[in-house]
Each structure stands twice: as structure tokens, then as C-alpha cells.
């Protein structure tokens with residue numbers, strides 16, 4: 001067996017090397033947390049994007065190249081885009097509307113906050129297509145957090161939505 | 169749109185290699201078969217250990233348009249340049265068929281390239297002739313062998329001057345590059361590069377490149393001078409002029425301290441269409457400036473941070489995996505994780521005010537989710553490479569250094585690993601083992617939790633209760649118990665009766681009383697006193713001394729109950745806050761969980777005056793604990809992120825001078841104040 005193996009030289013040939021994710025430092029991922037706040041009876045949604053990612057996303061999607069770290073007009077455009085990319089529906093396919101709480105730049109992240117009363121539903125379907133047009137490799141991570149558990153979804157271009165049970 | 173463009177590129181172009189003339193040293197044809205992205209060459213005679221075999225082949229392929237297919241190399245076209253037909257930047261990597269690896273743990277490595285798991289490569293020597301248009305500047309792995317032919321005498325002089333310069337010196341200036349990209353040429357020129365003992369070879373070529381260089385001096389090293397160099401078009405602008413070469417040098421400075429001296433003669437950063445990619449001695453980095461109508465170029469803050477971060481990161485890959493030659497296709501984390509850990513150190517030594525994203529807190533959103541695979545998963549099967557192969561192992565190593573081993577033990581062990589596996593092929597076990605051997609600390613539990621599971625850190629302090637040592641002396645203990653009883657809230661019925669002025673039978677009939685009215689049930693008797701004295705008499709002298717000392721000291725005994733909600737075993741870092749305003753930090757090693765991984769108790773003994781009022785787990789957020797709500801006893805109401813945001817004084821933010829866009833705002837023209845129209 002071993003001798004036979006020594007008879008071969010294997011050559012890596014066709015390194016077209018197309019890739020989806022690897023380039024260092026470009027995160028191409030966002031975290032969206034839906035926190036069921038039992039103290040206030042609100043669902044609080046925090047969208048966390050890498051500032052560098054959305055800066056490029058804004059340029060390629062909306063042609064805006066103002067500095068997101070400081071320019072409030074650019075921030076406003078981005079907030080609108082992030083709000084529109086996120087859709088939550090209840091178990092009867094009703095779209096659950098959110099109020100915008102605000103946004104902020106914190107460290108290397110751009111945050112958008114929304115809230116609404118906790119709805120009466122056994123499950124939610126969460127859809128978030130933010131930045132899918134910018135990079136095919138964008139992944140939007142959803143964490144639904146109740147006091148007893150965290151349930152998650154990885155949304156990408158192929159699977160932009162997922163239904164998650166809210167039953168404890 | 170991006171996907172359409174990619175598909176169209178595949179339709180319009182022939183992709184992959186064509187191979188021909190596969191022959192042995194004497195020109196004899198060799199048997200081979202091509203299967204997918206791999207080719208098997210059958211040797212005429214089996215090779216014994218130490219023997220060699222010579223063969224040659226011809227190949228050709230079309231260079232990819234990077235922006236169409238998003239590859240780790242390729243060309244970028246600039247149609248808007250002044251020159252008719254525009255110009256290009258060529259980044260060449262994976263440009264020749266590479267010999268597969270043969271290792272002692274896998275034999276031939278047969279995992280095909282699927283797009284994510286990078287490369288498993290062997291070391292080799294290269295002698296490469298690159299013929300390009302005469303006005304192109306070539307950046308390459310290796311050392312230039314024919315500077316007299318490839319460079320002008322002015323360029324050679326400038327290179328010499330750059331060796332000892334304080335700041336980068338231009339070898340090709342912005343003006344010269346602009347002239348090159350305007351004019352073009354029909355002539356060509358050959359550049360010859362040689363590189364020894366490298367696992368790969370890459371290069372870049374363009375007439376758009378300006379080129380700067382600065383010598384990096386390594387004291388008492390086999391490689392005393394390294395030329396740090398950057399190649400970039402006008403689109404790179406000031407961002408590149410100021411920061412690229414300096415970041416290259418900073419990376420080598422910091423990484424070498426943690427590992428070994430940089431062993432190559434050059435370290436290069438090239439701007440092109442690839443966002444960030446590493447090869448021996450040469451890195452491709454994507455950040456650019458934005459062009460404005462007025463002809464100026466600026467860049468947002470995030471792009472500056474991206475440039476610093478990506479150049480440091482890609483240059484850092486020279487150490488892992490170019491020299492410490494781990495198997496990227498199997499274990500991405502072995503180079504990306506270690507490299508992200510070190511780029512976090514280099515970044516924070518550049519400027520800690522820049523958020524580099526490698527603090528424990530940066531990984532908790534990922535770690536608490538229920539869609540994960542362990543870090544040890546094979547590269548192509550990892551669900552999300554960024555947090556899994558970069559951030560999580562980097563944060564783990566950060567915690568190992570700062571919280572578990574301490575810097576002295578960690579840094580010695582990490583250097584030992586780097587030096588021991590320099591120019592060799594380590595597996596994860598080699599890393600784990602060396603870190604333990606060289607620190608002298610068993611870390612099996614740590615590797616298990618962080619690298620082999622998807623558990624997260626969530627330690628809860630469930631309960632704290634106080635114990636008090638009874639003196640056993642009935643006169644003392646009964647008195648104390650009487651007081652405790654009196655301190656309890658009395659019956660509400662009794663209180664209300666008293667308020668209403670109800671008269672009690674016993675008060676109205678004091679002439680009728682007995683022994684029990686004079687002695688309550690906390691009264692000590694001689695029976696107990698005798699028993700106590702007999703007990704003392706029966707103690708042996710050592711026991712009696714210990715007992716008497718404990719009674720005299722009258723310390724506080726607290727039992728703290730913890731549960732491991734997240735599953736990942738970690739040390740418990742505790743702040744104990746006392747009534748007298750003092751705080752003590754305790755470190756309970758992770759071994760506390762060894763027999764009871766989900767629930768443990770710990771007794772804490774404090775001096776008489778040190779009365780505990782509250783405890784907090786992981787007060788400085790060192791361990792990536794995902795839920796801080798259960799970190800306090802008694803529990804606190806911790807505002808959620810959004811609740812905290814609502815409370816923040818927004819006006820405060822504006823006062824921070826660094827939050828203004830000075831680069832853009834300073835271009836504002838002076839204007840006279842507008843007259844306010846007042847209604848009459």
C-alpha cells in the first residue's frame with residue numbers, strides 16, 4: 001500500500017480560487033437580536049452591522065460615500081435601508097410593525113434599534129435581506145432571546161427567512 | 169447583479185488550466201490523469217525516501233477578472249484612465265499548478281479546493297522570470313535578481329536611500345506613475361525573482377503603480393535588513409502614502425517579538441482588487457480612497473481602520489501560515505485564529521482607541537447562538553468562517569493570555585510554539601501540546617471547551633448565604649439566638665392589638681405567674697454548661713487551640729452557589745463588595761468544576777469586620793460571559809441595550825471632538841450668516 005502511494009505525485013491544478021467569505025477583515029455578517037423584554041413587554045430589536053461593511057454597502061447600493069461615522073444624512077439613509085430590509089411576521093402572516101428607537105455608531109459597529117409590544121403569536125418568521133445585493137456571502141445572524149433560551153437563524157441569499165417557534 | 173456578472177464571465181471565458189507536454193527529465197512522456205482540480209502523475213519507478221524525481225509541463229490559463237468572480241487574485245480594469253483603452257492592475261496568485269502535500273498524518277492531501285478552505289502547501293525554491301510591458305512595475309515574492317535591467321539608476325539610488333530612511337521613500341513617485349498610466353508602451357522587459365524555502369509564490373504588475381519603500385532593521389538577526397514596500401495606484405491616494413508601508417513595519421515589529429525574526433528580504437503590500445490576501449513576502453490589500461467632483465480624494469474613518477487592520481493582518485500571515493506551515497484547508501483557525509489574535513495585539517499597540525473587534529465582548533452574539541459548529545471543524549464545513557475561525561479562537565487566546573495563564577507564561581509558550589514549528593507542519597495537537605508543555609499548565613479543559621464544543625460562557629451566581637460558627641458556649645449562643653429572635657418582625661396581629669390598646673390577660677393578672685414567666689426558652693442551664701465544659705475537656709490540645717482561635721476570630725463564612733448555564737468551563741472571577749466599602753477580587757481556577765461541571769459551591773471566609781453585601785461574577789468582562797443579568801447577587805436590574813440607549817444623553821455625543829468629520833468639513837467655504845426673517 002505504502003509503496004503504491006509513493007508512485008504518485010498529486011498536483012493541485014485548477015485553482016480558480018473563487019471564494020465566498022474569506023477576505024480578512026471584511027465581516028460580511030450582521031447580528032440582529034430580538035430581545036423579548038418581559039419587564040417592559042416589548043420586543044427590542046438591535047441590528048449590529050460592521051461600520052466598514054455598511055460604508056461599502058451604502059456606496060454600492062445607494063451611491064452614497066459620505067463618512068457614516070459622522071455624516072447624519074448618510075446615517076439616516078442607511079437606517080431606512082436597514083429598517084426596510086427587516087421583516088417580521090406572526091403565525092397568521094401579519095407583518096409586525098416596529099417603531100424606530102434610534103441608531104448609533106459604537107466602536108466598529110453601526111447599530112439600529114427598533115421596538116414594539118410583544119405580539120400574541122406562537123412563532124415568528126424573520127426575514128432580513130440587508131446587504132444581500134452587495135455581497136453574495138453576506139450572512140445575517142438572528143438571535144431571538146427570551147429569558148429561558150436563545151434561538152437563532154443564519155439568513156443568507158439562498159435562505160433569506162426562517163420561522164422560529166416562541167414556545168418555551 | 170454581481171451574480172449575473174460572475175455567470176457571464178464564466179460563460180464568456182475559458183476557465184482553468186490547459187496542461188500539455190508532461191515529460192520526465194529526458195523528455196519521455198509521463199502517464200497522468202486529471203480529475204477535477206487535481207492531477208495525478210504516475211512515476212515510472214517508485215521513489216525511496218530522500219530520492220527525487222524531475223519532470224516538466226506546459227500550462228496556460230486565462231487570468232480572472234477579480235471584480236467579476238471575487239477570487240484571491242486576478243486583474244482589475246480601469247476604463248476611465250486617460251490612456252485610450254484604460255489600464256489594469258494584475259494580481260497573480262494560484263498562477264501555476266502546485267504540488268500537493270504529503271504529510272505524516274494524512275499521506276497525500278486530496279482535499280480539493282472548494283472555495284473556502286485555503287491551501288495545504290510544501291516549501292520550495294523558486295526562480296521566476298516575469299516578462300511584462302516595459303512601463304510596468306512588478307512586485308513579487310522573492311528577491312529581484314536583475315535590478316540593473318529592471319530598474320533605472322534613479323530607482324536604484326532611491327531604493328538605497330530608503331534603507332535607512334525615517335519615512336517611506338518613493339521609488340516611483342505619484343507623478344511618474346501618472347505619466348506611465350497616461351502614455352503606455354509597446355516594449356517589454358523581464359524581471360527575475362528568486363525565493364528560497366517558501367510555500368507559495370505570488371506577484372503583481374501594473375503601469376499604474378507608484379512604489380514606496382522603507383528599511384526595517386532587525387538587530388542581531390540573520391536577516392538584518394527587510395525592505396518594507398508598498399505598490400498602489402492613484403486610487404490608493406494619501407491613505408496608502410501615509411499608512412501602508414508603516415503598517416507593514418509595525419506588523420513585523422510586533423509579530424517578531426511574539427514569534428521569531430522576519431526571515432525574508434522583503435515585505436510587500438500591494439493595492440488591487442483583492443480585499444485582503446496573503447502570500448509569502450507579498451500581500452494584496454483592497455482599501456481605497458473616494459474620488460470627488462473637485463478632483464480631491466478623501467476616505468471615511470472606517471476605510472482608514474480597514475487599511476491598518478488588513479495590512480497588519482495580511483503581513484502577519486507571513487508568520488502563520490507561510491512560515492509556521494499549518495494546513496489551511498483542514499483547519500482555517502490555525503492560521504487565521506492565531507493571526508487574528510496577533511493582529512489584535514499589533515492593532516492595540518498602534519492605537520488602542522481604534523476598536524479592533526477582538527475583545528471578549530465582540531464574540532458573545534455569535535457564541536450564544538444555536539447555529540454553530542466547533543472551531544475544530546474542517547474549513548469547508550464551517551458555517552461562518554469569520555467568527556468561527558478568526559474571532560472566536562483569537563478571543564480564546566486573548567483570554568488564555570490575559571486571564572488564565574498570564575502574559576509571562578503565555579508569551580513564553582507561544583514563542584516556543586512558533587519557533588518549534590517554524591518551517592514545519594503543525595497540527596492542532598502540536599499547538600495544544602506545546603502551549604501546555606512550555607507554560608507548564610494543563611489546559612485540556614480549555615481546548616475542549618473553546619475548540620471542540622459550541623458551548624458558550626455563562627456563569628451565574630445563584631445564591632449567597634452566610635454561616636456563623638457557634639461558640640457552643642450556652643451562655644453565648646443562647647443569648648445570640650434570643651437576640652436573633654427579637655430581631656424578627658413580630659406578629660402583625662399582636663402589633664395591631666397593641667395599637668388598638670388591647671389589654672393582655674397576663675398584664676392584667678400579674679399576681680398569677682410562674683417559672684416560665686421569669687425564664688424564656690433561651691435560658692441557659694447548668695446541664696448545658698456542664699456538657700460544654702466536658703466537651704472542652706475532651707478536646708485534645710491542638711483541637712482546643714484551633715477551636716478557641718476560631719471562636720475568638722469570629723470570622724464570616726459565606727457559601728456561594730454558582731451554576732454553569734452556558735456549559736463552557738471557565739475560571740470564576742469574583743468581585744466581593746463589603747459593607748465597609750472595600751472590594752476584593754477573587755480568582756477561582758476552572759478546576760473547581762472538575763467533578764461537578766454544572767453546579768458548584770465555594771466557601772469564602774472573611775474577617776470579622778468584613779461583611780459581604782454583594783458579589784459580581786466577571787466584573788471586567790474578561791471571559792465572554794454572554795448573559796450579565798445573572799452575574800450579580802443580589803440581582804440587579806440591568807438595562808437592555810435599547811433601554812440604555814434611550815437614557816443616553818445624545819447631546820453628550822456631539823461634544824466628542826473626534827466625532828466630527830474634520831476631513832470633509834474643513835473644506836467648507838466661509839459664509840456670511842444668513843439673515844433671519846422675523847415675522848412682524
Ligand SMILES: [Zn+2]
Pocket residue numbers: 024481482485504507
Ligand atoms: Zn487572514
